[in-house]
Amino acid sequence: MKSIKYFIIILIFTSCINKESIREKNIHQIVNLIYSDFSQQEMEFYVFPVSKPPLNSVMNNDIYNKNIIKPLTKKDSLIKINQYLNNKKNQQIFAFNLKMERYHNLKNKIIPIKNDDFKNLYNEFIKSNKLNTLNINKIIPKNNDSIIQLKRENLDFKNNNIIISFSNIVFNNDFSKSIIIATKSWSALDSYSLIYFLEKRNNIWVVTFKKTL
């Protein structure tokens, strides 16, 4: 009888550990997915910058299309990307805020959610105060980026180009749906946040819907 008791306790304990482990694993999968998207955006921002508008020109889409936008071939695009990534000066330093805590006040935000499962999960997300912590070692650098942990001294953006922070995260019971907010800051006057609605398909997280906050 006593051994059965121990067995049940161990089972519950391992089950909890297992669930936490699954949660952590999924968190990092999602964080890597979003970071990968951010990294790609950042790289493209510099590799394919917008053209400087002609000085004192009058906005005219036709003229603009003909003269300014010259589409690159796929080969040219790849050459440009490689040239950019091979130059160490172009390395972007992403500072990750490892504390996952929601900053936004969502009460007045209108998020058009069609899926009922997501509606319920969103309600849970609004109420949730659960904090998580990221493990910097589980974030895989992309595009020649350097990844560092955000510290107080990095807040002035002198030692990093971008600060990435995440809200707390919610999952449904079977870890097939999730909601999270990610924020990308380039300076104290330049940032943006997106709320992500994610779904696991074939064991891979995909973004089903995202909206700027």
Place this chain on the structure above:
Amino acid sequence: MKTEKINLTKLFKIGILFFGISLLLWNCEKEEIISNPSHSNLLSKLQSEFNAESFKKAIPYEFEVIWNNENKKYHKELEKYYYEFHINFTNSFNPNNFKTKNVSKYSTIYKVFVVENENQEHSFYIYKSYIENINKKKLKEKNILLEEEISNGFNHILDNEGEIVYAEKIENGKKNENILFNKEFKKKKTKDNYQSRMMQDCYTVTTYHYTDNYIKWGDGPFTYVSTRFNGTSTETICDSYWLPDLNIGGGGNSGGYYTNPGNSPAYEDCQSNSNKNYQGRYVKEGNPCKYVISVNPIECGEGYEYDDKVGECVLVEDQIFNELTGKEKCAFEKLKQLELFKTTIEKFGNGSSYNLTLKSWTNGACNSSTDDGCTDASDLANGNITIYIQNSGRGTLDAAAIILHEGIHAEIYKYVDEYNSGVDPNNRANLLNYYFQYKAQNDNTLLTSNAQHQHMADKYVKPIAQALRQLDNNQYSLNDYMGLAWDGLRRYGWDGYYDNGNWVTLERNAYIGNINKILDNTNFNNNCN
């Protein structure tokens, strides 16, 4: 014999030629330009004696004289030596920028006219020329060849009271022999006075009085805003022959000050009220008319704006809701005096349908705890834009920089919204091109943020730095303030920016400036509690 006859004829011809040339030179002798090298100090002497202020009635605009002409000339009609100097208008409120320029029959040119007497003493006058604007198309229609310059108009010499002391009329490039001499130039002997008795005939003229209002925004030029009709009056004009502002129907030939005021909806066609059968100016029948269009420069004080319907500056119903507290509130109050504030943030105070609210730290506003400020245009459809100042730093120039940065965002949101709805027809090409490239929808997405920041990096870094420097009593060089101005824009300015229309290539991290030096030593906003 025949050869001798030919030689005599040749000699005779040569003689006539030389006689003709001598006659020509004799006639021109007194009109030759006399350069007087002994007048090396003349210009500085004239400059010191001339007082532009005392000629305000003759030239009612701010001007400076270009003292660079030492050539003394002789005026045959006045029988006096004189110098003349061109002027430059020093303020945008001048005739070259007036609406009437487009409808006036004449262009006016002012010069300073200096008469020198036998004792080398100088008297100052204003030489005002009315040059008729040639309607080439009309002349072509009338088969008038334009091989030679056709110049018609009037030359007036005005004293410091603005009164005409001399007037002449130019027809087809030649001076008309009827000349008006007045006051000190009036001829003592009647026979010397070219002024024709005929010219002294007086008759009644109806004057249409208008006021054109020009408004000045900040340091920008005066811009025409409206015309007000002030009524008519009648007066007896005697020397009208030399005046360019009379409208006479039929063959009066004096022309009107405005070729066809009816083309401009602002001015009624005074001739339509006249007797159309009037045949020339010297017939007493008829009803000649003229326009007197005064120009009214308007600069509204702080908190006031020009009301087109009322025709004057009225107190603005404030559309800016200042809910700031602490240091940023003080910084905002002090910013109100600046040009950049007027051209951006103050635009919300013009009674438009947009409300700008400024708030201090608000829970959950902006995107993260690292944000110092942000602009929320999510309720732009209802005309509401909110600026949040989440962290004003030291509360000095850094707070002002944040307010300016976010104020520019707010103004861009407003402009694009008005442009899209056709309210604001101005084509801000640089901004709109970025909106087009990013496919920005003027919302709160990254695309709009990028488009706005790209434009701000091109156009606003220097103005922000200038504003901060002004707030700091110009304590340091402009470059030192660039660091604060680039805050939030460095990512977009890594390749360069426009400086007063010129592209300046920029290395990354250049112009960071010495932010700490500025913030450590500024006195701006230090007294705010």
